[in-house]
Amino acid sequence: MEYVSRALEAVQGWREPAPSHPALQPDAERFEAAWSEFAERMGTNYPFHHPRYAGQMLKPPHPVAIAAYTAALHANTNNHALDGGPATSAMEVEVVEWLAEMFGLQGGMGHLTSSGTIANLEALWVGRELHPGKAVVYGANAHYTHSRMCAVLGVRGIEAPADVAGRIDLDAVEELCRGGDVGTVVVTAGTTGTGTLDDVARAVSFRERYGVRVHVDAAYGGFFTLLADSGLIDGGPFKAIAGADSVVVDPHKHGLQPYGCGAILFRDPAVGRLYKHDSPYTYFTSAELHLGEISLECSRAGAAAAALWLTLRSLDLAPILSAGVRAAQAWAELIRGSDVLTLHREPELDILTYFPTASSASEIDAASERVLQNGMDSDDPVFLSTLRISADAFAAAHPDVEMDADGVRVLRSVLMKPEHEPHVPWLHQRVSQIARR
Numbered sequence: 066m067e068y069v070s071r072a073l074e075a076v077q078g079w080r081e082p083a084p085s086h087p088a089l090q091p092d093a094e095r096f097e098a099a100w101s102e103f104a105e106r107m108g109t110n111y112p113f114h115h116p117r118y119a120g121q122m123l124k125p126p127h128p129v130a131i132a133a134y135t136a137a138l139h140a141n142t143n144n145h146a147l148d149g150g151p152a153t154s155a156m157e158v159e160v161v162e163w164l165a166e167m168f169g170l171q172g173g174m175g176h177l178t179s180s181g182t183i184a185n186l187e188a189l190w191v192g193r194e195l196h197p198g199k200a201v202v203y204g205a206n207a208h209y210t211h212s213r214m215c216a217v218l219g220v221r222g223i224e225a226p227a228d229v230a231g232r233i234d235l236d237a238v239e240e241l242c243r244g245g246d247v248g249t250v251v252v253t254a255g256t257t258g259t260g261t262l263d264d265v266a267r268a269v270s271f272r273e274r275y276g277v278r279v280h281v282d283a284a285y286g287g288f289f290t291l292l293a294d295s296g297l298i299d300g301g302p303f304k305a306i307a308g309a310d311s312v313v314v315d316p317h318k319h320g321l322q323p324y325g326c327g328a329i330l331f332r333d334p335a336v337g338r339l340y341k342h343d344s345p346y347t348y349f350t351s352a353e354l355h356l357g358e359i360s361l362e363c364s365r366a367g368a369a370a371a372a373l374w375l376t377l378r379s380l381d382l383a384p385i386l387s388a389g390v391r392a393a394q395a396w397a398e399l400i401r402g403s404d405v406l407t408l409h410r411e412p413e414l415d416i417l418t419y420f421p422t423a424s425s426a427s428e429i430d431a432a433s434e435r436v437l438q439n440g441m442d443s444d445d446p447v448f449l450s451t452l453r454i455s456a457d458a459f460a461a462a463h464p465d466v467e468m469d470a471d472g473v474r475v476l477r478s479v480l481m482k483p484e485h486e487p488h489v490p491w492l493h494q495r496v497s498q499i500a501r502r
C-alpha cells in the first residue's frame with residue numbers, strides 16, 4: 066500500500082495537471098455498480114500470494130514492481146520507439162544489459178518481450194532465418210509452445226525423447242545433428258513441469274561440432290543463474306548458457322514482475338539486422354536505436370521495463386530464490402521420512418513432485434486428484450497442482466509400483482515464494498493429513 070501511494074506521489078511530481086473532458090467522467094452510480102461486481106469477482110481467485118498456495122507458477126509481483134508499474138502507467142509509455150518512451154526505453158536497455166551480464170552474454174543483443182513464448186518464438190525465428198530449411202529439435206520435456214511455434218514459423222520441429230530423469234536425451238539429439246538437417250537445438254534450463262536442468266554444456270558443444278544454433282529456454286529457471294556458485298543447485302547448466310546462441314528468461318516468473326515481461330538475449334548482436342523493417346506509421350526520429358527495430362512485437366509496455374528496472378535496482382533476487390530451493394529440499398526430506406507421501410523426483414530447483422503412497426498407478430493417479438480437490442475444498446485449504454507423468458517415465462522411477470494405467474498424475478508444488486520456506490512443516494503436515502483420509 067505504502068509503495069502504491071508513493072507511486073501516485075511520484076506522478077504528481079512529474080506530470081503537469083491537464084484539463085479533463087466530461088466524456089471521460091463515468092456515471093457515479095454505474096461506476097459503483099461495476100466496481101462492486103469487479104471486487105466480488107476478483108475475490109474468487111485462489112490465494113496466490115499466500116504460502117498455502119503451493120500449486121502452479123503463480124504469485125503476485127513485488128510491491129516495488131507494482132509501484133513502478135503503477136507510476137509508469139500514468140505516462141503509459143510505449144517502448145516500441147524512443148519517442149514513445151525515452152525514459153523507459155533507456156531503462157529497458159539497462160535491464161537487458163544486467164540480464165546479459167548475469168548470463169555472461171555481454172555485448173550481445175536483446176530486449177524485453179510480452180512473454181516467454183514470444184521470446185522463444187524470436188529465437189526460433191532467428192534460427193530459421195540463419196538456417197533456412199533446417200529443423201528445430203526440442204525435447205519431450207520442453208515447453209509445449211516450441212512445437213506450436215515451429216508450426217507458426219513453418220519450420221520442421223523434431224521432438225527428441227527425454228530420459229528417465231526428465232532431461233532431453235542428447236545422444237538422440239547428437240544423432241540428429243550428425244544427419245546435418247538440424248538448424249537449432251533447444252534445451253531447457255529448468256523445465257516447467259519439474260524444474261529439471263538439461264545438460265546445456267553438452268548441447269553447446271554441438272555448436273562447434275555440427276554448426277547448429279543452441280537456444281536455451283530458461284523462461285522459468287534463468288534467474289537461478291544467480292545461485293550457480295552457491296552450492297545449493299547444480300550451477301553447471303547455468304554457467305554453460307554463456308556459450309549458447311540465445312537464451313530466454315521470464316522476469317514475470319522469477320523476477321517478481323507482473324505478467325507481460327519476458328526477455329530474449331542473443332550472443333551475436335548482428336542478428337539485429339534480421340528485424341529490419343520499414344513502417345510508415347512509426348516515428349523512428351533519431352539515429353539512436355529504437356527497440357522496435359530489434360523486436361518482432363510493435364507496442365510494448367514501457368511500464369514493464371520500469372518495473373523490472375526499479376525491482377533489480379532495489380532488491381537482490383538470490384536470497385529470494387535460495388529460500389524456494391531450500392523449501393523444496395526441506396519438504397523432499399520430510400517426504401522421504403513419510404509413510405503417506407512418496408517423492409517422485411529429487412527437486413533440482415524449487416519445484417517438488419510427489420504422490421500419495423500406493424501400490425498401483427491407477428490408485429496413485431486417483432489419490433493425487435483427490436488430494437488436489439480436497440486440499441482446495443477444506444476449511445484450512447492448501448492449493449497444489451498435478452502433473453501427468455508418462456507410464457514409461459513413472460515406471461522407470463518407481464519400479465515397485467504396478468503400472469496399470471498409461472500415465473499417472475502426481476502432485477506438484479512450485480515453491481516460488483520465499484514465504485514457503487518457513488511454511489514447509491505446515492504444508493507437509495496438511496498435505497499428509499489430507500492424503501491419509
Ligand SMILES: *Cc1c(COP(=O)(O)O)cnc(C)c1O
Nearest residue numbers: 180181182208257282284285315
Ligand atoms: C513458462 C515457460 C514458457 C512460456 O512462457 P510464457 O511467459 O508463459 O509465455 C516457456 N518455457 C518454459 C520453460 C517455461 O517455464
